[in-house]
Amino acid sequence: MSAIEETVTEAAAVEAVPKKAMTLGYGTSLAVLVLLIAVPLLVKNFIIFQLTMLLIYAVAVLALNILTGGSGQFSLGQSAFYAVGAYTSAILMEHGGINYALTLPVAGVICFGFGFLFGQPALRLSGVYLALATFALATAMPQLLKLGAFEYWTGGVQGLVVTKPDAPFGLPMSQDMWLYYFTLAISLAIYIFSVNLLRSRSGRAFMAIRDNEIAASAMGIDVALYKTLAFGVSAGITGVAGGLGAIAVQFVAPDSYTIALAISLFLGMVVGGVGWLPGSIVGSAFIIFVPNIAEGISKGLSGAVFGVLLFLVIFLVPHGARQGAIVVQHLIGKLRGN
Amino acid sequence: MTAMLNVRDLRAYYGQVQALHGMAFDLSEGSMTTLLGANGAGKTTTLRAICNMVRSTGTIEFEGAPLIGRPTESIVRLGIAHVPQGRGTFTTMTVEENLQLGAITRTDRAGVVSDIERMYDHFPVLKDRYTQQAGTLSGGEQQMLAVARALMLRPRLMLLDEPSFGLAPLIVRDLFKILGKINREDKVTILVVEQNAQLALELADKAYVIETGRIVMSGSASEIANNEDVRKSYLGY
Amino acid sequence: MELFTNQVLAGISTGAIYACMALAVVMIYQAIDHLNFAQGEMAMFSTFISWQLMQWGVPYWGAFVLTLVLSFIGGIAIERLLFKPLAKAPILTNVAGFIALYSIVNSVAGLIWDFTIKQYPTPFGSYPFLGSQLISTHQAGMIGVTILLLIGLFFFFRFTRMGLAMRAAASLPESARLVGINTSWMIALGWGMAAAIGSIAGMMIAPVVFLEPNMMLGVLIYGFAAAVLGGLTSPLGAVIGGFLVGIMENLAGTYIPGAGNELKLPIALALIIVVLVVKPAGLLGRPIVKRV
Numbered sequence: 109m110s111a112i113e114e115t116v117t118e119a120a121a122v123e124a125v126p127k128k129a130m131t132l133g134y135g136t137s138l139a140v141l142v143l144l145i146a147v148p149l150l151v152k153n154f155i156i157f158q159l160t161m162l163l164i165y166a167v168a169v170l171a172l173n174i175l176t177g178g179s180g181q182f183s184l185g186q187s188a189f190y191a192v193g194a195y196t197s198a199i200l201m202e203h204g205g206i207n208y209a210l211t212l213p214v215a216g217v218i219c220f221g222f223g224f225l226f227g228q229p230a231l232r233l234s235g236v237y238l239a240l241a242t243f244a245l246a247t248a249m250p251q252l253l254k255l256g257a258f259e260y261w262t263g264g265v266q267g268l269v270v271t272k273p274d275a276p277f278g279l280p281m282s283q284d285m286w287l288y289y290f291t292l293a294i295s296l297a298i299y300i301f302s303v304n305l306l307r308s309r310s311g312r313a314f315m316a317i318r319d320n321e322i323a324a325s326a327m328g329i330d331v332a333l334y335k336t337l338a339f340g341v342s343a344g345i346t347g348v349a350g351g352l353g354a355i356a357v358q359f360v361a362p363d364s365y366t367i368a369l370a371i372s373l374f375l376g377m378v379v380g381g382v383g384w385l386p387g388s389i390v391g392s393a394f395i396i397f398v399p400n401i402a403e404g405i406s407k408g409l410s411g412a413v414f415g416v417l418l419f420l421v422i423f424l425v426p427h428g429a430r431q432g433a434i435v436v437q438h439l440i441g442k443l444r445g446n
Numbered sequence: 447m448t449a450m451l452n453v454r455d456l457r458a459y460y461g462q463v464q465a466l467h468g469m470a471f472d473l474s475e476g477s478m479t480t481l482l483g484a485n486g487a488g489k490t491t492t493l494r495a496i497c498n499m500v501r502s503t504g505t506i507e508f509e510g511a512p513l514i515g516r517p518t519e520s521i522v523r524l525g526i527a528h529v530p531q532g533r534g535t536f537t538t539m540t541v542e543e544n545l546q547l548g549a550i551t552r553t554d555r556a557g558v559v560s561d562i563e564r565m566y567d568h569f570p571v572l573k574d575r576y577t578q579q580a581g582t583l584s585g586g587e588q589q590m591l592a593v594a595r596a597l598m599l600r601p602r603l604m605l606l607d608e609p610s611f612g613l614a615p616l617i618v619r620d621l622f623k624i625l626g627k628i629n630r631e632d633k634v635t636i637l638v639v640e641q642n643a644q645l646a647l648e649l650a651d652k653a654y655v656i657e658t659g660r661i662v663m664s665g666s667a668s669e670i671a672n673n674e675d676v677r678k679s680y681l682g683y
Numbered sequence: 684m685e686l687f688t689n690q691v692l693a694g695i696s697t698g699a700i701y702a703c704m705a706l707a708v709v710m711i712y713q714a715i716d717h718l719n720f721a722q723g724e725m726a727m728f729s730t731f732i733s734w735q736l737m738q739w740g741v742p743y744w745g746a747f748v749l750t751l752v753l754s755f756i757g758g759i760a761i762e763r764l765l766f767k768p769l770a771k772a773p774i775l776t777n778v779a780g781f782i783a784l785y786s787i788v789n790s791v792a793g794l795i796w797d798f799t800i801k802q803y804p805t806p807f808g809s810y811p812f813l814g815s816q817l818i819s820t821h822q823a824g825m826i827g828v829t830i831l832l833l834i835g836l837f838f839f840f841r842f843t844r845m846g847l848a849m850r851a852a853a854s855l856p857e858s859a860r861l862v863g864i865n866t867s868w869m870i871a872l873g874w875g876m877a878a879a880i881g882s883i884a885g886m887m888i889a890p891v892v893f894l895e896p897n898m899m900l901g902v903l904i905y906g907f908a909a910a911v912l913g914g915l916t917s918p919l920g921a922v923i924g925g926f927l928v929g930i931m932e933n934l935a936g937t938y939i940p941g942a943g944n945e946l947k948l949p950i951a952l953a954l955i956i957v958v959l960v961v962k963p964a965g966l967l968g969r970p971i972v973k974r975v
Contacts, residue, residue: 240718244908251949378779408793409790422779523863534858550844
């Protein structure tokens with residue numbers, strides 16, 4: 109028997125990403141942060157709003173990335189968690205008169221619970237089956253939100269209008285700009301939390317499960333606990349993103365949270381590079397701006413253009429933005445070497 | 447006797463790792479040859495390289511036809527049957543379907559039918575279970591099935607990867623007896639990789655000893671078996 | 684009691700739609716080990732092709748056969764061009780590829796044939812079947828076609844060399860190559876067959892749901908549900924699953940208070956989840972054994 113040989117195992121759902129490669133260096137991180145702080149000062153309000161959405165979707169993609177890139181579980185159902193977060197914030201603000209900032213932790217906690225519970229049945233599923241179950245969840249969610257029984261709270265098909273918050277302490281900035289910086293602060297906190305989570309003991313457990321579940325359980329990792337935990341954390345973060353989204357868009361309605369949103373987030377993760385957290389923002393940019401670009405190229409064929417672009421990404425840069433980052437890193441390394 | 451299989455300067459790689467470092471050997475037609483060596487020496491890799499199941503460079507010629515770069519299925523169609531480690535049984539299919547799969551490239555229907563009967567003669571246990579799902583067979587029975595499936599190709603050359611792996615000694619004896627018979631009566635050239643060196647050397651005509659991807663010794667089976675140094679350092683008995 | 688029987692009958696007739704789609708889903712799952720999210724769109728596109736042929740004056744059955752052939756070739760072409768290069772990529776990349784395909788097919792169909800609803804003919808007529816108001820002759824015909832298809836597939840896989848080779852390639856690609864099977868082409872063939880079966884499903888379904896680019900979305904989800912319920916590895920299971928989903932959907936709509944139409948879909952989906960949890964291999968599927 110040769111030492112190096114292939115064993116018969118199920119193909120990995122996700123290619124393994126070394127832990128170190130999941131983040132950016134300090135210098136690069138700082139540069140990106142400065143850019144994110146500076147840009148809104150230079151552009152119009154509508155663009156600031158788009159940038160806010162960019163950050164919000166980036167957080168949602170990041171959440172999926174923790175689940176898939178971290179623990180190797182699929183989800184095509186993130187829109188459901190996003191919806192629950194959005195409705196939680198909206199209902200608390202409009203029915204409960206609670207401050208918008210305070211609704212976010214509630215949205216996070218409720219979604220964590222929801223995700224943790226959904227993680228229980230999801231435990232027994234893997235790969236394509238899990239994709240299907242979460243797909244089902246995403247498709248069912250708008251229907252549930254439309255239910256007559258909850259109409260008093262959810263506003264039914266009409267949805268709820270959410271009041272846009274003003275900048276506090278009389279700060280001299282527009283509502284859009286304030287919301288942008290508010291979102292940026294929260295996104296940053298979530299990013300730092302996520303990076304540390306993946307570097308922690310739990311993060312190592314996630315990755316062990318991702319790489320080989322049976323071996324992980326043989327090493328004494330409580331696979332069930334960590335898998336559901338990953339679902340919970342991912343759902344919780346998505347819920348916060350949903351809450352932020354509700355505040356930014358000033359409106360929640362069942363049909364804003366269809367399977368299309370879940371698919372977008374999924375694509376954002378693929379484009380950004382599975383398991384590479386900073387890629388989330390690149391993926392988010394893809395799902396926000398590329399449909400616009402596609403529409404610009406051909407109105408009637410925007411779906412086709414989008415699909416073709418997606419195929420190009422898959423074929424040319426199968427590891428998404430991570431691959432681009434590696435190339436850039438090599439180039440910089442070479443320049444320094446000279 | 448001209449060589450049926452010529453291997454020269456064979457190098458094989460798993461990703462960045464090089465597993466074979468310039469192997470060279472010949473198999474003459476009708477012979478039974480064994481590859482011996484410790485775990486990780488590259489025996490399995492050598493067999494996989496012949497069937498192009500691992501990235502490799504160098505030359506491998508089967509009756510003059512170059513094999514490197516040729517797809518596995520087309521190598522098989524030249525008449526090379528490979529019984530892989532772990533047997534490669536189609537566990538969800540019946541025993542008979544497994545045998546039919548072995549002959550899937552053949553077009554002579556009547557020949558296939560009579561060959562299935564012949565396999566049942568060689569391995570009576572398979573006849574008793576021909577409608578049974580192959581996954582329900584015992585390890586020894588599955589190994590018989592794997593050999594029978596390979597023979598259904600009517601191969602000119604048969605590669606066997608550790609046929610004795612995980613089998614009880616008595617069953618191993620039986621299996622090797624059958625392999626010897628196939629070699630002599632059906633004129634099938636056999637290359638067998640074995641951990642059980644003693645047994646393999648009893649049956650084979652020729653042996654190669656490999657270590658870390660290189661051939662370190664070759665000779666007739668009896669020479670190798672009687673060489674004290676080889677026995678101590680490589681064969682461990 | 685009569686209400687119950689009627690609802691079961693109605694369920695069987697809608698179930699035939701799902702059964703047909705589920706069969707296509709299982710077919711491709713067998714060949715490539717993935718669920719093709721673009722399957723419904725491919726079926727929709729095929730149906731449009733047959734509609735276009737009929738617009739050009741080709742008679743129904745001529746268009747039917749021609750569409751079958753074109754879909755088969757189209758399925759193979761899609762596999763060769765787009766998915767063969769992804770064969771070794773992670774599942775995730777493949778799912779992204781399906782979504783891209785979905786998006787392209789849907790958009791192109793909308794551009795060529797626009798999004799207005801079109802009537803689609805049935806070869807069986809739409810009279811009451813055997814005097815029953817609940818099953819029309821079209822629906823009876825659809826059930827017949829599904830069953831014929833199932834029997835045909837059974838014979839193909841059980842008794843032909845090609846069918847045997849396809850099963851081998853799907854279950855153990857490496858061993859299949861070692862007996863000389865060109866596994867890569869078997870996958871392409873699987874795509875072709877799935878596309879052809881999908882086109883039959885589309886042409887049978889179109890008279891009921893009307894022809895338009897989004898006609899298959901709901902059907903595909905129910906088709907998935909049916910396939911999962913029956914077991915993704917079993918064509919017979921898929922058909923039974925299809926009928927069961929149809930029946931349960933109708934019974935739930937009738938007997939669960941407040942369920943009505945809007946909850947039909949969530950109920951079907953809850954069903955998927957329950958089945959996946961209780962019996963992941965489905966009613967007739969093989970259990971999957973995992974190794975380190």
